[in-house]
Amino acid sequence: MIKIDSRSSKPIYEQIIEKIKEDILKGILKPGDKLPSVRELSSMITINPNTISKAYKELERMKVIEVMRGKGTFVAQNYKPVMNEEKMNEMKEHIKKIIIEAHYIGVSKDDLIEIMNEIYKEF
Amino acid sequence: MIKIDSRSSKPIYEQIIEKIKEDILKGILKPGDKLPSVRELSSMITINPNTISKAYKELERMKVIEVMRGKGTFVAQNYKPVMNEEKMNEMKEHIKKIIIEAHYIGVSKDDLIEIMNEIYKEF
Amino acid sequence: MIKIDSRSSKPIYEQIIEKIKEDILKGILKPGDKLPSVRELSSMITINPNTISKAYKELERMKVIEVMRGKGTFVAQNYKPVMNEEKMNEMKEHIKKIIIEAHYIGVSKDDLIEIMNEIYKEF
Amino acid sequence: MIKIDSRSSKPIYEQIIEKIKEDILKGILKPGDKLPSVRELSSMITINPNTISKAYKELERMKVIEVMRGKGTFVAQNYKPVMNEEKMNEMKEHIKKIIIEAHYIGVSKDDLIEIMNEIYKEF
DNA sequence: GTGGTCTAGACCACA
DNA sequence: GTGGTCTAGACCACA
Structure with a gap:
């Protein structure tokens, strides 16, 4: 479960990104696991859907998660570290x-x- | 000398704070050393004086530097780590x-x- | 055979359209060849029938395929390029x-x- | 000048991105040139600032433009093609x-x- | 003045 | 139902 600290100076979308990455690292989320939809997570943590969407987009860009058309959003199957x-x-x-x-x-x-x-x- | 990277996502005043702390840590700046005045540093690195001022104020608040009225700004004589x-x-x-x-x-x-x-x- | 990449940003119905056009161009599908029915293709590639239907309708509109009522769907006999x-x-x-x-x-x-x-x- | 075709199916932010890239390629915009601020361009072409911002962010991500803190947004000085x-x-x-x-x-x-x-x- | 974050809400294409 | 685009508007940090 994602807990948002609204007192934190860290932007909400960043808190979401970090939490998901952390959960994957800890094995709480595994490759192939389905993430809640933008709207679901939005109502779960009462954060505006646009903010959730921003976090998901960023995670997708990093190839940490992937969107399967019509199926939902999932933890990427084979994440490869991108080093530069x-x-x-x-x-x-x-x-x-x-x-x-x-x-x-x-x-x-x-x-x-x-x-x-x-x-x-x-x- | 302070080098500002205006392309960086890090705020300029933070870059200044970090650079001064770094120089103190490295011994380039020593306790009691005089720092350039806000105006001097402003023209040296062509950065808005308000920005310099903000950095200095912050450093003063942290007790890393001290303002001696009428004499200028100096690296604090005996900095004590503030841990909480x-x-x-x-x-x-x-x-x-x-x-x-x-x-x-x-x-x-x-x-x-x-x-x-x-x-x-x-x- | 049609391979759908659900990770792609390209809509599935477009992937289907493109693949069929490609196969015709390559001669894998020839004028008069029968295409699988919507339901058949749907279960073959496990894609929602509505999506297949949308692709077929679009191909029909472009006169690339023809529906023979009661007989099925076929690659058009004499496709004429429509230029405008x-x-x-x-x-x-x-x-x-x-x-x-x-x-x-x-x-x-x-x-x-x-x-x-x-x-x-x-x- | 950027002309937006609101009838186009191409998203506005993409039209902006493409137009700026095109102008750079044509030499209309040169490395180091200042771009209008988000608010300026927004009122110039009467498009919501958020949409302009999205286009600029994307261009920044691609390293086509760069934001200089407190100075504005500029065409990147030395763009290096990113091939993968x-x-x-x-x-x-x-x-x-x-x-x-x-x-x-x-x-x-x-x-x-x-x-x-x-x-x-x-x- | 500059961009960054966030909310609220609308509309749309796709599946 | 799902995400994508866009608008309007607020508030904030930074320079």
């Missing part, structure tokens, strides 16, 4: 930012790796 | 997001730690 | 679009003609 | 469709190449 220099640099930027932030709240390198290990255990 | 649950959770959220993204571009846990180590070497 | 300014303009629009797309994926004019020649060989 | 198997196959599908259509309106291979040459002259 741009995405790699983006990720490095994010990591760098975290490392800086960590330092400023007093979290050392070892602490950070420890935290990462903890989070990896969830998956 | 909220900031910790925020950081964990960011890490979780990175871990998910990493997976979707085909970067394994070991790769990720490797990349983190690389970035830590810069500091 | 509107169809011509439509085709030109499509070609223009392809030329633009080709350029943006780095396909030159010569490449494009080469590709066209290749495809013509299939027919 | 998927796009190639898509183009081939389109060409195949045109070849079939051409045949059914009585346009021969030579005619088709002739028409293509004509259109290439516009660019």
